[in-house]
Amino acid sequence: MGLDMYLTKRTYVKNWDHHSADKKYKVTVKQGGKVLKDIKPERVTYIIEEIGYWRKANHIHKWFVDNCQDGVDDCRDAYVSSEDLKKLYDICKEVMDSVKLVDDKIVNGYTFKDGKEIPNLTEGKRIKHPAVAKKLLPTSSGFFFGSEDYDQWYVEDIEQTIKILESTFSDEHGEYYYNASW
Secondary structure, eight states: OOOEEEEEEEEEOOOOTTSOGGGOOOOOOEETTEEOTTSOGGGOOEEEEEEEEEESOHHHHHHHHHHHSTTOOSSOOEEEOHHHHHHHHHHHHHHHHHOOEEEEEEEEEEEEETTEEEEEEEEEEEESOTHHHHHHSOOOOOTTOOOOSOBHHHHHHHHHHHHHHHTTTTOOSOEEEEEEEO
């Protein structure tokens, strides 16, 4: 249970009669090396690839909600333009350029005692001066959305996001969609 987040790429592969042979797609789905007979290639219109997956990266989720879902967080698929992906990439890079991690106690889960939530502290790293992070990529609260701290886990999510987004820059085909569920 918690915030699960996905970035997918949809590529339109429907073959039309008016397409020349060099413009037609060939779709084959195999399982165990054998072609699946119950998937009809001529009926396939889209290939959907999972480009990225995050878990409880609420600051990344907030960015998608604010910038691609008109601020409405409703678990629907939201179109994400290539320009949006580049914008998020640039923000992540700017935040990372501002980050200096320092040793500190960080929260690693919670314990409940006498009806009170008590943070479990462990040795870790936090961002020394998180002003840029708070301004450009603020955390967000939600039902099992993860930590709102600016620490090593926040930074790890941004590093992962940069890698995911870099993989999209060479793509010539397809449309991107963001979806989250909790």
